[in-house]
Amino acid sequence: MATCLADAFFDDVARATVEVLEHLGCEVAFPEDQTCCGQPAFNSGDWPAARRVGRHCLKVFARADPVVVPSGSCARMVGHGALLLFEGERDLPAVAALAGRTWELADYIVRGLGVARWPGRLAARLAFHRSCHSRGTQFGQSALALLRSIEGAEVVELGEAEQCCGFGGTFSVGFPHVSRAMGDLKIDRVLEAAPDALVSADSSCLMHMAGLAEKEKRPLRTMHLAQVLRDALRGKAHA
Amino acid sequence: MSHPPSGDLPQDPRRERIDQFAAGQSESRRSAVRLGSKAGHDKRTETLARDYADPDGLRALAGAIKQHTLDHLDEYLERAEERLRAHGAVVHFATDAEQARAIVLDILQRREARKVVKAKSMATEEVELGPFLEGKGIECLETDLGEFIVQIDADHPSHIVKPIIHKNRREIARSFETHNLGAYDDTPEVITRRARVFLRRKYLEADAAITGANFISAESGRLVLVTNEGNSRFCLAATSCHVALVGIEKLVPRDRDLGVFLNLLARSATGQSLSVYTELLTGPRASSQPDGPEEMHVIFLDNGRSEILGGDCREILRCIRCGACLNVCPVYRQASGHAYRGVYSGPVGAVLTPLLAGGKPDAFLGFADLPRASSLCGACNEVCPVDIPIPDLLLRLRDRGKRAGASSPALAPPTMKRFAQLASRPWAWRRALATGRLLGLVPAPLRPRALRLWGQNHALPPWRGGAFRKWMAARAQPPKAEAGAKA
Numbered sequence: 001m002a003t004c005l006a007d008a009f010f011d012d013v014a015r016a017t018v019e020v021l022e023h024l025g026c027e028v029a030f031p032e033d034q035t036c037c038g039q040p041a042f043n044s045g046d047w048p049a050a051r052r053v054g055r056h057c058l059k060v061f062a063r064a065d066p067v068v069v070p071s072g073s074c075a076r077m078v079g080h081g082a083l084l085l086f087e088g089e090r091d092l093p094a095v096a097a098l099a100g101r102t103w104e105l106a107d108y109i110v111r112g113l114g115v116a117r118w119p120g121r122l123a124a125r126l127a128f129h130r131s132c133h134s135r136g137t138q139f140g141q142s143a144l145a146l147l148r149s150i151e152g153a154e155v156v157e158l159g160e161a162e163q164c165c166g167f168g169g170t171f172s173v174g175f176p177h178v179s180r181a182m183g184d185l186k187i188d189r190v191l192e193a194a195p196d197a198l199v200s201a202d203s204s205c206l207m208h209m210a211g212l213a214e215k216e217k218r219p220l221r222t223m224h225l226a227q228v229l230r231d232a233l234r235g236k237a238h239a
Numbered sequence: 240m241s242h243p244p245s246g247d248l249p250q251d252p253r254r255e256r257i258d259q260f261a262a263g264q265s266e267s268r269r270s271a272v273r274l275g276s277k278a279g280h281d282k283r284t285e286t287l288a289r290d291y292a293d294p295d296g297l298r299a300l301a302g303a304i305k306q307h308t309l310d311h312l313d314e315y316l317e318r319a320e321e322r323l324r325a326h327g328a329v330v331h332f333a334t335d336a337e338q339a340r341a342i343v344l345d346i347l348q349r350r351e352a353r354k355v356v357k358a359k360s361m362a363t364e365e366v367e368l369g370p371f372l373e374g375k376g377i378e379c380l381e382t383d384l385g386e387f388i389v390q391i392d393a394d395h396p397s398h399i400v401k402p403i404i405h406k407n408r409r410e411i412a413r414s415f416e417t418h419n420l421g422a423y424d425d426t427p428e429v430i431t432r433r434a435r436v437f438l439r440r441k442y443l444e445a446d447a448a449i450t451g452a453n454f455i456s457a458e459s460g461r462l463v464l465v466t467n468e469g470n471s472r473f474c475l476a477a478t479s480c481h482v483a484l485v486g487i488e489k490l491v492p493r494d495r496d497l498g499v500f501l502n503l504l505a506r507s508a509t510g511q512s513l514s515v516y517t518e519l520l521t522g523p524r525a526s527s528q529p530d531g532p533e534e535m536h537v538i539f540l541d542n543g544r545s546e547i548l549g550g551d552c553r554e555i556l557r558c559i560r561c562g563a564c565l566n567v568c569p570v571y572r573q574a575s576g577h578a579y580r581g582v583y584s585g586p587v588g589a590v591l592t593p594l595l596a597g598g599k600p601d602a603f604l605g606f607a608d609l610p611r612a613s614s615l616c617g618a619c620n621e622v623c624p625v626d627i628p629i630p631d632l633l634l635r636l637r638d639r640g641k642r643a644g645a646s647s648p649a650l651a652p653p654t655m656k657r658f659a660q661l662a663s664r665p666w667a668w669r670r671a672l673a674t675g676r677l678l679g680l681v682p683a684p685l686r687p688r689a690l691r692l693w694g695q696n697h698a699l700p701p702w703r704g705g706a707f708r709k710w711m712a713a714r715a716q717p718p719k720a721e722a723g724a725k726a
Contacts, residue, residue: 002707004662007672009700011707018711030711033665041655043615044647045637049659056663084631132616160277162621164569168614173692174255174648175612177262178573180696182614185569211697 120232282510302626322460326522352446360451397576607640672704
């Protein structure tokens with residue numbers, strides 16, 4: 001599952017995901033009919049619209065196992081949100097089955113495939129943004145374990161790590177002031193840590209923070225976890 | 240339900256009300272709330288981690304005990320009532336706020352009480368008891384220092400545990416001066432001493448005391464009051480009648496369960512191992528006891544709780560009013576409690592306020608924006624001592640709001656419908672991705688509304704619609720293996 005954000009903006013994240021999985025010996029198929037997991041409508045409270053998109057997603061990935069997605073947010077939508085969305089609906093068993101075979105990328109690598117050390121080398125100081133959809137899951141620990149295992153990479157701590165970046169999908173549209181204040185606070189903490197790049201397993205958080213930083217002319221470099229893993233395989237230097 | 244100041248704010252239809260309130264706050268108020276709530280959260284986290292190897296395990300246990308109690312609430316209420324009566328307390332049931340107020344008034348009038356001292360209680364806030372009694376000519380004085388300051392300022396509490404989190408000591412010193420409590424002096428010790436001198440006199444003058452309850456054990460009928468100032472003890476020391484207004488969800492099954500909840504409550508609320516005063520009350524003064532109220536009334540308050548119990552957000556009734564979800568919430572930190580237009584604020588308020596109003600459909604719609612005031616980050620669930628899945632409840636209320644016809648500034652009604660049409664038709668989706676390449680060339684006012692609003696604060700990344708699909712298609716297609724991983 002490439003995600004709608006990668007489809008529209010972050011093609012390199014999707015490419016990196018394919019290359020990382022192929023490096024691990026996986027055969028990667030991309031069902032052409034995929035669109036979105038339905039989360040934008042779900043979070044906005046338009047559940048009939050979200051179910052419509054969710055049913056399409058079910059159909060597209062009906063035979064796929066496992067489904068791997070380079071986004072904690074989409075993984076949680078398929079793995080948790082959809083179960084709420086389809087409560088009491090006829091297709092709940094199919095939804096639960098898809099939830100059971102869908103993995104966030106880092107989690108798939110670490111817990112699914114049992115890879116504890118990431119090969120390759122990347123000389124870079126990295127700050128990891130634990131995106132909110134990793135709460136209550138192993139996503140964040142899996143991603144951190146991978147990052148820390150990369151030779152040459154240094155992972156720096158972020159202050160107020162439990163605080164959200166303020167994206168929240170349509171939240172950032174309806175609550176522009178609060179969302180921006182949250183994002184600015186996060187960027188403050190990142191810049192204090194002075195990393196070469198801010199890394200996250202979620203393109204949405206990165207798009208929000210990079211978008212704010214660019215508009216405010218603050219130097220913030222962001223990378224998706226998949227890009228970091230791919231670059232490490234290529235032995236790139238980032239310092 | 241009373242409406243703090245944000246109710247009067249002029250409305251901008253393009254932005255949520257809470258966002259407008261947050262943007263309009265003074266810098267001093269914003270930083271008082273942000274720093275106060277951050278300090279509370281940091282202390283909580285430190286204390287729990289220091290004292291417990293597995294705080295999450297304890298939270299799960301507490302959540303399970305509370306959920307069990309709610310699932311058998313009728314039985315536990317009956318048992319608590321029976322135990323309380325056996326101890327000599329009078330037990331009442333109030334179905335709504337009006338009835339709760341009437342019961343209290345009746346008790347006080349029968350005893351010809353003119354002066355009442357009151358300990359901090361969210362249930363009494365919820366039914367607006369203080370202003371009601373004042374209107375009936377009964378002086379009703381708040382004795383919790385924060386609530387006392389709120390009362391003399393004719394303000395509203397902005398936090399469940401720290402009602403004056405939005406004020407600084409200079410404001411309080413000015414207010415004391417205005418109310419003849421001494422010339423301006425903003426030394427915290429001086430402010431506290433002045434309040435103490437004033438309140439001590441009031442305790443001795445009072446005819447009756449009103450409190451809430453943090454817990455009632457169904458097994459023993461013990462009523463538990465937790466304070467840091469000891470004010471509830473003073474309230475009960477010199478008065479002859481004690482009235483406790485208690486939400487029906489405050490029960491725990493057994494005395495020993497209090498070990499779990501008292502340990503979690505203080506740590507979650509203020510980062511203390513235990514609150515300074517924990518009172519366990521079992522009925523009015525016994526003949527063998529030298530003092531204490533000769534009459535004790537416990538009023539169990541429903542006020543919409545039974546209806547919540549029968550719905551799909553019942554987990555919110557586990558809440559023990561610790562305020563940890565407010566402290567950690569990034570939206571609360573920016574917006575402050577008054578933004579939520581109700582007695583309960585922050586994440587718990589965003590769930591509870593619309594639900595408590597929910598008996599009347601129009602009232603629910605009036606608060607349908609509250610559940611949207613969240614990035615759904617889930618920090619509230621992570622700190623909740625009774626493990627309430629607050630984000631899930633917010634989502635359910637968003638769905639309910641949309642179905643009830645609530646509109647939201649971020650999304651004109653057709654937006655998600657159009658999105659769903661696109662996202663359930665692969666060919667339309669692919670075409671939109673391809674034509675979206677032109678997005679950067681289209682004049683800004685013609686772009687979709689949400690993107691335009693978003694673009695006011697953000698630089699948009701370059702449009703790369705369909706680029707990944709082309710790259711995938713250009714590669715040699717691997718044979719479709721049964722066990723292939725799909726990305």
